[in-house]
Amino acid sequence: xxxxxxxxxxxxxxxxxxxxxxxxxxxxxxxxxxxxxxxxxxxxxxxxxxxxxxxxxxxxxxxxxxxxxxxxxxxxxxxxxxxxxxxxxxxxxxxxxxxxxxxxxxxxxxxxxxxxxxxxxxxxxxxxxxxxxxxxxxxxxxxxxxxxxxxxxxxxxxxxxxxxxxxxxxxxxxxxxxxxxxxxxxxxxxxxxxxxxxxxxxxxxxxxxxxxxxxxxxxxxxxxxxxxxxxxxxxxxxxxxxxxxxxxxxxxxxxxxxxxxxxxxxxxxxxxxxxxxxxxxxxxxxxxxxxxxxxxxxxxxxxxxxxxxxxxxxxxxxxxxxxxxxxxxxxxxxxxxxxxxxxxxxxxxxxxxxxxxxxxxxxxxxxxxxxxxxxxxxxxxxxxxxxxxxxxxxxxxxxxxxxxxxxxxxxxxxxxxxxxxxxxxxxxxxxxxxxxxxxxxxxxxxxxxxxxxxxxxxxxx
Ligand SMILES: *Cc1c(COP(=O)(O)O)cnc(C)c1O
Ligand SMILES: [Zn+2]
Numbered sequence: 001x002x003x004x005x006x007x008x009x010x011x012x013x014x015x016x017x018x019x020x021x022x023x024x025x026x027x028x029x030x031x032x033x034x035x036x037x038x039x040x041x042x043x044x045x046x047x048x049x050x051x052x053x054x055x056x057x058x059x060x061x062x063x064x065x066x067x068x069x070x071x072x073x074x075x076x077x078x079x080x081x082x083x084x085x086x087x088x089x090x091x092x093x094x095x096x097x098x099x100x101x102x103x104x105x106x107x108x109x110x111x112x113x114x115x116x117x118x119x120x121x122x123x124x125x126x127x128x129x130x131x132x133x134x135x136x137x138x139x140x141x142x143x144x145x146x147x148x149x150x151x152x153x154x155x156x157x158x159x160x161x162x163x164x165x166x167x168x169x170x171x172x173x174x175x176x177x178x179x180x181x182x183x184x185x186x187x188x189x190x191x192x193x194x195x196x197x198x199x200x201x202x203x204x205x206x207x208x209x210x211x212x213x214x215x216x217x218x219x220x221x222x223x224x225x226x227x228x229x230x231x232x233x234x235x236x237x238x239x240x241x242x243x244x245x246x247x248x249x250x251x252x253x254x255x256x257x258x259x260x261x262x263x264x265x266x267x268x269x270x271x272x273x274x275x276x277x278x279x280x281x282x283x284x285x286x287x288x289x290x291x292x293x294x295x296x297x298x299x300x301x302x303x304x305x306x307x308x309x310x311x312x313x314x315x316x317x318x319x320x321x322x323x324x325x326x327x328x329x330x331x332x333x334x335x336x337x338x339x340x341x342x343x344x345x346x347x348x349x350x351x352x353x354x355x356x357x358x359x360x361x362x363x364x365x366x367x368x369x370x371x372x373x374x375x376x377x378x379x380x381x382x383x384x385x386x387x388x389x390x391x392x393x394x395x396x397x398x399x400x401x402x403x404x405x406x407x408x409x410x411x412x413x414x415x416x417x418x419x420x421x422x423x424x425x426x427x428x429x430x431x432x433x434x435x436x437x438x439x440x441x442x443x444x445x446x447x448x449x450x451x452x453x454x455x456x457x458x459x460x461x
Contacts, residue, residue, distance in 0.1 A: 007083035009233060010039045012353060014315040022083060025144055027220070027231045035352055037273065038083055038233045042281060045082050051252045051283050054244070073097060074135045074241045080277070081136065081237040090138040092167045094131035095241055097123040099249025099414070105383040109399055115412050116398075117255070118385055119246050122420030126194060128342075128388075129242060129267065129418050130160035136238030137228050138164045141176065146226040150179040150219060152212035153229075154263070154342050155191030156419055158182060161228050162200035179225060181205050181212040188341055188388070188424035208335055210347045230266030231349045239270035240277075246414050247284070255288050256411040259401075261393035261418055262292040262301055262365070263343035265354035272357025288414075290363040291407075292354065293397030295338035295373060295390075298345055300325070301354060302367040312355040322351065339370040339427060342390035342419060364406065368396035371438040374431050378441035381428070386421030394418075 009020040011029035018031045019039070026036055048054070054077060057070035069075040069086060073095020078086065099117050106116035121129035141149050149165060151157045158180035165178030178200035182192065195202050205212050213229065220227040230236060247254065260267050271290055278284045294302045304310040308321050329346060336346035348354065357363055368376070376399065377392025394415035401407040421428065432442045448454045 006041045006044045008039055008041075009036045011035075012037050012315070012356065013317075022140075023144070025146070025226060027217070027227050035231065035350065036233045038081075038237050040082060046079055047281055048079055048283075051244075051247060051278075054248065068093075071096065072135065073245050074132050074238050077241050077244045080244065081240060083136075083234065083237065084139050084143055088139055088143055090135055090142065090164065090168050092125055092131075092135075092164065094124055094135045094238075095245065097121050097242075097245060099246055100385060102383060102385070102415075105379060105395070108379060108383070109395075110402065110409060111413070112409050115410060117246075117249070117412075117414045118380065118417050119242065119249070119414055120385055120387075120417045121242065122387060122391075122417055122423075124160075126156070126160040126163045127190070127420035127423055128156035128160060129239065129416070130156045131164070132241055133230065133235035133238040133266065133270075134160045134164040134228065137232050137235045138168045138176065140232075140234040141226045141228070142168055142170065144226065146176070148177045148179060148223075148225050149228050150181065150216055150225040151228040152181045152183075152209065152216040153187075153191075153195075154209050154344060155182070155187045156342055156423070157229065158187075158200060158202070159191045159194035159198075162195045162198035165200060166198050177201070179203070181216045181219075183208045183212050188426075190420075190423040190425065209345050210336070213347070213349065229349065230264050230269075236266055236270040236273065236350075236353075239267055240274035242267070242416070243271050243274040250412075253412075254284050254286055255414045257289050257291060257407055257413045258361075258416065259291045259293060259394045259398050259413060260416040261340070261343050261390045261397075262294050262354065263298070263345045263348065263390065265292070265301065265348045265350035267416065267418070268292045268357050269350040269353030272353070272360045272363075276360050287361050290357055290361040291397055291401060292358070292363065292365045293393040294365065294367045295340050295343050295393060296367045296369045297338035298336035298340075298343055299367045300329075300346055300348055301351065302365045304351075305355075305358065305365045310355065312352075312359040314359075315356075317352055317355060338373070340373050340388075340390040340393060341424070342388065343393065364401075366397050366400055368393050368400060371436070372396040372400070374427070374436060374438075375440050377428075378431060378439065380417065381421060382441055382443075385417065387417040388419040388421060388423040389427050391417040391419055
């Protein structure tokens with residue numbers, strides 16, 4: 001690979017703007033330490049004239065190699081993330097997700113019918129949106145000749161990494177080795193089960209997610225592991241495609257709002273980049289607003305943006321504010337704490353990119369309490385989709401923004417459901433069986449004697 005490649009890496013801060021070729025495995029700018037983007041020389045890429053060209057690919061037979069790529073909800077859009085050749089792409093059927101028109105949920109929360117949609121990423125092979133990112137990151141890992149990949153995880157990243165490692169065949173016929181660092185006792189069982197079952201080396205660290213993140217970064221430097229967390233800019237290239245599928249589901253019309261839970265802020269970052277690029281390429285004529293929803297117990301972005309006035313300012317970010325905030329958090333011994341374990345993160349690694357998304361999309365940040373998140377999740381379940389706790393933050397955030405009058409009932413809104421309902425069944429059962437006193441939509445089981453008279457007494461008219 002050389003600097004004449006049509007794809008390269010670039011520091012996101014314009015004041016630095018250093019560029020690097022794809023052959024360097026980088027997770028931060030070597031010059032200034034900022035995050036990196038994957039960039040393209042679009043004039044030399046085969047960019048479609050209209051997004052409608054992708055329609056033709058959807059129904060194609062997947063018995064051929066290209067057919068399988070078209071069946072992938074990531075690689076169907078390969079011209080919009082052209083950092084590898086078609087024969088290099090890793091796929092296992094990721095991104096075959098749907099945009100659901102949530103008419104009953106809309107009615108229940110007082111939204112106009114046909115204006116509320118749920119982008120259900122739980123339909124991915126490992127049950128969360130992370131698969132979109134892994135398809136891209138594993139493609140890059142193999143292209144770089146890596147044999148071992150690692151991540152720190154609240155659960156879904158490790159499940160997805162473990163699965164993709166088994167599907168990524170190397171030149172010598174073996175598969176990639178997956179190594180996952182999980183924080184002590186916080187991981188949801190559905191997710192841990194996956195990492196163990198797919199044979200990933202699973203290291204249970206006595207510490208929280210932020211501690212795992214710091215450890216895995218040190219291990220990648222010292223032990224040459226390839227890092228698969230969302231600081232890996234290729235992960236975010238894969239996650240851009242979630243927005244392409246949202247547009248696809250709307251017949252290529254742009255919605256008014258995207259509402260997304262915010263943890264490490266990888267999705268928020270990827271979505272902003274997707275719209276920035278589509279707009280610059282003339283493939284969409286306007287950009288939707290993005291609302292990022294933190295959990296109240298893990299609300300670093302909310303605090304920095306809404307309480308401390310932090311903003312992207314064209315890349316001139318006041319990093320002293322961030323440093324001071326995180327220092328105070330440490331000094332006070334404050335740790336992220338929420339029932340939504342997938343967003344229980346105090347030091348979001350993609351903070352600067354998320355600030356850029358807020359600037360590009362005229363976006364906003366809100367926080368939702370655990371009670372609000374669980375009620376949001378229960379509403380999604382009640383109307384037949386289901387999701388894990390973190391995903392419930394998007395519906396909780398929407399309800400809040402509607403109550404504030406920020407989002408109008410007639411506006412077209414897409415809530416992102418990031419993970420599958422079965423990832424964290426303990427939380428769901430606790431909610432419905434009276435272990436959460438504030439539950440508003442609980443559906444407790446009813447006990448009955450084993451005879452037909454008792455059943456008739458319960459169910460008879
Ligand atoms: C990883 C994850 C999140 C957090 O996403 P970020 O991109 O890190 O903000 C939210 N929900 C689920 C289910 C996840 O797995
Ligand atoms: Zn830089």
